[in-house]
Amino acid sequence: MATTAFTYAPAPERVRPKIRQRYGLFINGGWTAPKSERYFDTINPADESVIAQVAYADAEDVERAVRAARKGFERWSRLKPADRAKLIYRIARAITERSRELAVLESMNGGKPIRESRDFDIPESAAHFFYHAGWADKLEWALRAGETPAPIGVCGQIVPWNFPLLMAAWKLAPALACGNSVVLKPAETTPLTALALAQIIEEADLPPGVVNIVTGDGATGAALVDNDGIDKIAFTGSTEVGKLIQRRLSGKGKRITLELGGKAANVIFADAPLDQAVEGIVQGIYFNQGHVCCAGSRLLVEESVHDELVARLTDRIRTLRLGDPLDKNTDIGAINSRVQLEKIHELVRSGIEQGATFVQAECELPARGFFFPASFFTNVHPSHRIAREEIFGPVLSIMTFRTPDEAIEKANNTPYGLSAGIWTAEGSKNMWIAQHLRAGVVWCNTFNKFDPSSPFGGYKESGFGREGGVHGLREYLA
Amino acid sequence: MTTATLPSRNGAIAALARPRVHVDAVMLEARAAELAKRSIKTSAKLAGIDIAIRCCDFTALEGKDSDGRVRSLCAKAITPRPGWSDIPSCAAVCVYPNRVATAKEALAGSSVKVASVATSFPSGLVDLDVKLADTAQAIAAGADEIDMVIDRGAFLAGHEDVVVDEIVAIKRLCGPIHLKVILETGELGSYEAMRRASDISLEAGADFIKSSTGKVPTGATFATALVMCEAIRDFHRRTGEKRGLKLAGGIRTTKQALTYLVIVNETLGPEWLQPELFRIGASLLLDDLLMQLEKERTGHYAARDYIPKD
Numbered sequence: 001m002a003t004t005a006f007t008y009a010p011a012p013e014r015v016r017p018k019i020r021q022r023y024g025l026f027i028n029g030g031w032t033a034p035k036s037e038r039y040f041d042t043i044n045p046a047d048e049s050v051i052a053q054v055a056y057a058d059a060e061d062v063e064r065a066v067r068a069a070r071k072g073f074e075r076w077s078r079l080k081p082a083d084r085a086k087l088i089y090r091i092a093r094a095i096t097e098r099s100r101e102l103a104v105l106e107s108m109n110g111g112k113p114i115r116e117s118r119d120f121d122i123p124e125s126a127a128h129f130f131y132h133a134g135w136a137d138k139l140e141w142a143l144r145a146g147e148t149p150a151p152i153g154v155c156g157q158i159v160p161w162n163f164p165l166l167m168a169a170w171k172l173a174p175a176l177a178c179g180n181s182v183v184l185k186p187a188e189t190t191p192l193t194a195l196a197l198a199q200i201i202e203e204a205d206l207p208p209g210v211v212n213i214v215t216g217d218g219a220t221g222a223a224l225v226d227n228d229g230i231d232k233i234a235f236t237g238s239t240e241v242g243k244l245i246q247r248r249l250s251g252k253g254k255r256i257t258l259e260l261g262g263k264a265a266n267v268i269f270a271d272a273p274l275d276q277a278v279e280g281i282v283q284g285i286y287f288n289q290g291h292v293c294c295a296g297s298r299l300l301v302e303e304s305v306h307d308e309l310v311a312r313l314t315d316r317i318r319t320l321r322l323g324d325p326l327d328k329n330t331d332i333g334a335i336n337s338r339v340q341l342e343k344i345h346e347l348v349r350s351g352i353e354q355g356a357t358f359v360q361a362e363c364e365l366p367a368r369g370f371f372f373p374a375s376f377f378t379n380v381h382p383s384h385r386i387a388r389e390e391i392f393g394p395v396l397s398i399m400t401f402r403t404p405d406e407a408i409e410k411a412n413n414t415p416y417g418l419s420a421g422i423w424t425a426e427g428s429k430n431m432w433i434a435q436h437l438r439a440g441v442v443w444c445n446t447f448n449k450f451d452p453s454s455p456f457g458g459y460k461e462s463g464f465g466r467e468g469g470v471h472g473l474r475e476y477l478a
Numbered sequence: 479m480t481t482a483t484l485p486s487r488n489g490a491i492a493a494l495a496r497p498r499v500h501v502d503a504v505m506l507e508a509r510a511a512e513l514a515k516r517s518i519k520t521s522a523k524l525a526g527i528d529i530a531i532r533c534c535d536f537t538a539l540e541g542k543d544s545d546g547r548v549r550s551l552c553a554k555a556i557t558p559r560p561g562w563s564d565i566p567s568c569a570a571v572c573v574y575p576n577r578v579a580t581a582k583e584a585l586a587g588s589s590v591k592v593a594s595v596a597t598s599f600p601s602g603l604v605d606l607d608v609k610l611a612d613t614a615q616a617i618a619a620g621a622d623e624i625d626m627v628i629d630r631g632a633f634l635a636g637h638e639d640v641v642v643d644e645i646v647a648i649k650r651l652c653g654p655i656h657l658k659v660i661l662e663t664g665e666l667g668s669y670e671a672m673r674r675a676s677d678i679s680l681e682a683g684a685d686f687i688k689s690s691t692g693k694v695p696t697g698a699t700f701a702t703a704l705v706m707c708e709a710i711r712d713f714h715r716r717t718g719e720k721r722g723l724k725l726a727g728g729i730r731t732t733k734q735a736l737t738y739l740v741i742v743n744e745t746l747g748p749e750w751l752q753p754e755l756f757r758i759g760a761s762l763l764l765d766d767l768l769m770q771l772e773k774e775r776t777g778h779y780a781a782r783d784y785i786p787k788d
Binding site: 004005006007008011115271272273274277280319329425 | 499504506508515517521522525529739743744748
């Protein structure tokens, strides 16, 4: 009998967002050319084409933005809380209304699959504005009885390139709800959705200077950190840079929250629902090409199910579809930048050299752009670099344990402590292990689940301060 | 067509000795929902519709189905869209035992098989000798395939041995005739129970496991299909034998059917997407498949009356 091949045809998302050829800085409610007179190209990592030119903010530009924010703060902090709420709701609704366009822009500029930007990044960004808009006139309920809520002042916020719009939303929404003004610096490689958000904020009629967006590189971020007009710095990014920021701010009396790297343990017990655990592993390490600070990058498997689990995972990663981020059936998109791709290659080489076994999904890579197939290492030992350092790519390191105590010990044996996962059918074991893991978020029989009402943040070198929920809100109250 | 090896009493004991497999509902449903988001367009949609028609068990299981209606259903199963010669026939027509002879006669000379529900479908709540007699009648009348039901009451009460013994007995009676074992997942209450029922049925000799009778409110769902696929995949991994999946109950649209194809494709593999190993039991689905097919080919929908009423 003739059989028909069931091969998925290309399913590209066809909506094209409006993109300007050149973006200025968003300062004091309007667009302005940089005093630096410099612009830089922002590219599409899936084909290396230039999408637009973006203004480069130097220290003088940052100073302009901070001064605008100071004036913006005077108005915003005195606005009736319910009116602040109204304006934040307006931002949330505009994100929802333009969600398709924003999703495409996010995937074009960052390389993530449209499935993820469409179903996760953009809706979750809107959800953060909706959630925090609701807080704006209820802030006393975030505090102890008798305390009066007051904003901090001007917040300098520096966000990473892995979830560009979502991280901007995580930072902006609580700051605005509490009555602060903001100077936001998007990541160098992914400024476009933050600039689209600036357009939304412009149209939403927020008072000028409440939100200022300055694009640039590490030096721009440093200028923001060093600016004396800033009352608080909130940073999400690498532990290395986080430490630098903390050093520079020491003794200055400024508030600071840091959300840094991670090397999360995903712990699989022999009694786990294995097929679902495999899904959790995939979600944990291949989501957003592994560019996730809370990625489940260290898999700890009970030795008795190691081989079976590895066999299942090997089969599963073969079904992951790598390619055009704008194709609706793509599971693994482009690596965010050439620099990041090289870093992944370098760490993978070290893993092979140190004797771990490398397994990679076989797939054809596009001729242009930055791509890395879903991969994992078995025979990893805790002393290997791939077991200790954040790879920030679609590469998992698999290790084994024999007893629950050993699982806890190995899971905690990292300078980081952002997140962890536990997989077991036994509820009491789930709770018991979770109590002993030193990580800001512990997922039980799931992974990488987020909600604006749920606080997120780290232990140890994964940073301090929380984002989301009432805990995250308090970080923006004096 | 290969059939499952005839089970022995030892096989039945082996079935019961299999460890229970844990299934987490939240992640299972999340994975099913993710698969349901695959975008199946243009050439993939055409291929999917072709496979869905080939794998369709066209179903006539209403109490009022007369010999005349069975004959007209059979004609449609052979030639779903008169005038379009490249449309394949359905896999089978599914009827009650005392309509088998009529269907057999109407389908003579075609590739379409006669499947008969048996074992006191849909409840299965009669003694084993009655179930055997029911099955024997269908076989005697010429059924090519038997769709039996498990005793869900016994299964839920913990008497898995009763369920296994009945499957073994019916499979022995069927011999080379393909046996589909209906789990009636809508009555099993949890995915873990669906997985367990799948596992013991496969061990006991089911050629196919089938989700539903279509006679209870909940039929096949995406998560149900996924958990059954996982059982068949693990059985294959362990024994090397390929067993089939039949989904039924509430499958009416092309979009649903294509999602089921995606689930099978990405869980069991593309080699399962053929009538030997995959069936969709439905009475209304075929019309929608034909409408969507026409839409893909011509760019517009046909008027309803171009599709024959059954």
